[in-house]
Amino acid sequence: MTLSEPELRAAITRELPGVRADLERLVRIPGIAFDGFDHSHVERSAHAVAELLGGCGLDTRVVRAGDGLPAVIGSRPAPPGAPTVLLYAHHDVQPVGDLALWESEPFEPVERDGRLYGRGAADDKAGVMAHVAALRAYGDDLPVGVVIFVEGEEEFGSASLEQLLAEHRDTLAADVIVIADSGNWDIGVPALTTSLRGIVNMFVEVRTANHAIHSGMFGGAVPDSLTVLAKLLATLHDDAGDVAVGGLTSAGPAPVDYPEDRLRAEAGLLDGVSFTGTGQLTERIWLKPAISVLGIDAPRTGEAPNALVPSAKAKLSVRLAPGDDPRPRTRR
Ligand SMILES: [Zn+2]
Structure with missing residues (x-):
């Protein structure tokens, strides 16, 4: 037996205040997996998540691989003949950066204009709580088997993820995976992200001399490495701003487009600054490769x-379009 849509809506309305309170409780735990931070908070946050999942009737444990930070796995077997769904989220958060740029305390959740602010309130403790909310809403009427995997070092590069997946392969086996760790289309409009771009980061170093030399004595004949680097970087895009590197895959076109003024506002683009590249905006940000200079x-x-x-x-960042492969290829 599963819930009808009105029953499900009623169940969500009933559960939402508790879900919101638990989200705030999670946001108050500063679990940062980066080196140099107090990892006892990541431990605390793993145990808080384990408690929430245990409360949903899942068989729950905190696991780790090697020197990795704790992940949480919870599971509940599928009713006969039903599929198993793997739910993913992560419980660690990014460092807070410059405190002066925050309008409120990073780890004290505050509601402003209908949104909850605090480090991890969206990324990705909201993801954890979206899964918990679904489990609570269904209660004993859950029509599928569930495995939930909540990682503890996603923001720091997931160094032990591969080992965790290998060690818990049997428990994590599922028919479908739902990842609650990406953007939403708009307030009140749910969305499913079916593909994200991949990433390859790389470093390019230019050396033109074995020591610094006087610009007045040598400039004009001896090249400086910064100008050479800038010229090299300028070749990565054509005049329209499209990536000019051969061999990269593009997917598309996209079935929806992003309103230009919305992207402008969301990105904080300054007046007089044009978008880069050609084609639909969604194609440019979702389905075509992009190259950016990060530092x-x-x-x-x-x-x-x-x-x-x-x-x-x-430092260059290449975003790969869906269907591309980050592994080095031999030229054909
Ligand atoms: Zn995330």
Whole structure:
């Protein structure tokens, strides 16, 4: 027996205040998996999640692999003939960065304009609680088997994920996976993300001399590494801003488009700044490759002497379109 739609709606309305209160409780735990942070909070957060899942009648345990931080696995077998659904979320959060840029305490959840603010309130403790809410709403009438996997070091690169998956392969076996860790289309409009772009990060270093030399004595004949690096980086895109690197896959077209003014507002794009690339906006941000420069190691402007910079390094991020493969390919 499963719930009818009105019954399910009523169950969600009934459960929502408790779900919201538990979300706030999770947000108050500063579980940051990055090196140099107090990992006892990640332990606490794993146990808090385990308690929530246990409360939904799942057989729950906190697991780890090697030096990795704790993940939580909960499971409940499928009724005869029914499929098993794996629910994924993560309970660790990003560091808070510059506190001066926060409008309220990072780990004290606050509601403003209908949204809950606090580190991890969306990414990804809301994901944890969306799963918990579904389990609570269905209660004993859950029509499928469920395995829930809540990772504890997603924001820090998931170093032990592969080992965890291998060690718990049998428990985690499922017919379908639902990942609650991506964007939503709009307030009040639910959405399913069926594909995300992949990522390859790389470093490019340019060296033009074995030491810094005087720009007045040598500039004009001897190249400085920053100008060379800037010229190299400028070749990654054509004049329209589309990626000019050969061999990358594009998917598309997209079945929906992003309203231009909404993307502008959400990105905080300044007046007079144009979008880059061509084609539908959704195609550009979801289905085509993108290359961005994430950082450059170079002298700081306030400290830069009158010298040609002998070496410069950039960090590049390549976003791969659905269907592409991050592994190196041999040229055909
Ligand atoms: Zn996330």
